[in-house]
Amino acid sequence: MASTAFPSRDDFAALLNDSLGGEDGGFEGRVVKGTVTGIENDLAVIDVGLKSEGRVPLREFAMPGQKADLKVGDEVEVYVDRVENAHGEAMLSRDRARREAAWDKLESEFTESARVEGVIFGRVKGGFTVDLDGAVAFLPGSQVDIRPVRDVTPLMDIPQPFQILKMDRRRGNIVVSRRAILEETRAEQRSGLIQTLAEGQIIEGVVKNITDYGAFVDLGGIDGLLHVTDLSYKRINHPNEMINIGDTVKVQIIRINRDTQRISLGMKQLESDPWEGASAKYPVGAKLTGRVTNITEYGAFVELEPGIEGLVHVSEMSWTKKNVHPGKIVSTSQEVEVLVLEVDPEKRRISLGLKQAQSNPWDSFAERHPVGSTVEGEVKNATEFGLFIGLDGDVDGMVHMSDIAWGISGEDALALHRKGETVQAVVLDIDVEKERISLGMKQLERGGPAAGGTAAAAAGLNKNAIVTVTVLEVRDGGLEVQAGEDGAAGFIKRSDLGRDRDEQRPERFQVGQKFDAMVTGFDRAKKPTFSVKAMQIAEEKQAVAQYGSSDSGASLGDILGEALKAKTEG
16 A cells, blocks of 8 residues: 655644635735635625635625625625634625725826715714725815805715825825816806806896895806995995895896906996086086985085985085084984086086075175174183184174273283173175174274264374374373364374373373374274373473573483474564
8 A cells, every 4th residue: 555645844834825815815905806605694604715705795895885786606806804704704895995996096187187086974073084986085165165155964975076185005095186177167168158148248147145245146157246335326324225145136147257257247237327428417506406315524425306415514514613523513314405516427517505505604794784883792712812702693703802902912802802792883894795893892992983973073183193192091092083073083102192101091091181292193983192291202302302502512402492482572
């Protein structure tokens, strides 16, 4: 009987290694092909050529949310995790096989910036998980759609395209975007749609969004901006005064920028322009009624008709109220009467006057109170140069400090009066154009203009004439005097009472006392001014001229004595 040779331990190991693909168990960590030999419950039994078969869950052979389409005899690719586990079975994975194959494919598609197909199948913090045919990617919440999406459920378990933003195979990280696909598709649609539009075209759209500066209108895939100034010719403070979200509106395309794909729209362009023929409808000088629509620091806007507004500048609002905010003169929605001052149809501007539609209080005052009449009013303000008096018709008149009182300085005269005091004054001058009224208070004093004909009496006096005057009143600053019996009243300043200091004391005179003085001039009210000092100087010059002595040592007394002696002898 022939002897049978049994393989040695080394031979047996070599045979085993051959059956497993080599010493290193070459199947492990590789994707291999296998055959489905059976389906048991939810597991597929797969033979990959090892001494034992492996079992793989059926769900690994189906896309999320779908059933596996697998039957006995099908050839599939699986990943060999281990050749044999504790139960003597091969550990296989369809998911790992798909993942490895998917990564190879995805890396190629990422390099080419190509779209990939995937399925959103789960939620994680900050976003969602996407199955890219085996590889799991992260979809950030901001990359789901162009606009925020409240409910993503309708988008889950549906195959759809994605764009890979970044990937790292070593770390197993993939980030994808659905939004990028939508924006690209939308850009393609916009580009195609914008080619069909033209400036001046009238088209319908749906209001999608409203802001303070206008509204965005969907023109069927591309948005256009309807600016608030193009909604209507009339003043619109906010777009929601005319339109609401969801409204279907008819608009005209004003401008198209094909580079930026921006479209400007208008609604008022579909209406007739109210500014056509504005010059004829609103001639300069026409008095009109309008409604105040807006008030600013520099004036108020008045609507004359829908779409036509004019500006009343603050300087044209009131005859008497200066440096006052327009809101204190008129109020919004108030009906006012205005006068057209200027029309510029090209710039769409109309200048209006509010005060011009009312009577000029300066003209009215001049009619009621001519120069020379007496008026009464309250001291509104005292300045360093005079008093402002509130007069009839809400106008002010000014009393210069030199016209407050006779015989004292202007500063002292100002100190005699206070704000709120009621005083009387004479109208000296009225300048309607400059809106000025000059008043005098001292002219009402005894012997003044209101006491009876100062101008007439003064007309009989000549400058440098010597007249006899009567003391009417003694003051610290001088004397109030009257020329002749019924002549003009005037004033002699303290310094004009004589050449010597002793002679310049007003207290040495008494009321009713008479003496000679020279007429030195007339003030604005034609009231004469007198001077004893000027008279003395004039007499001295005359005496020197007529009776001067060849003796250089002759005194003034000698000269005057000689003059008096000659006069007596004569």
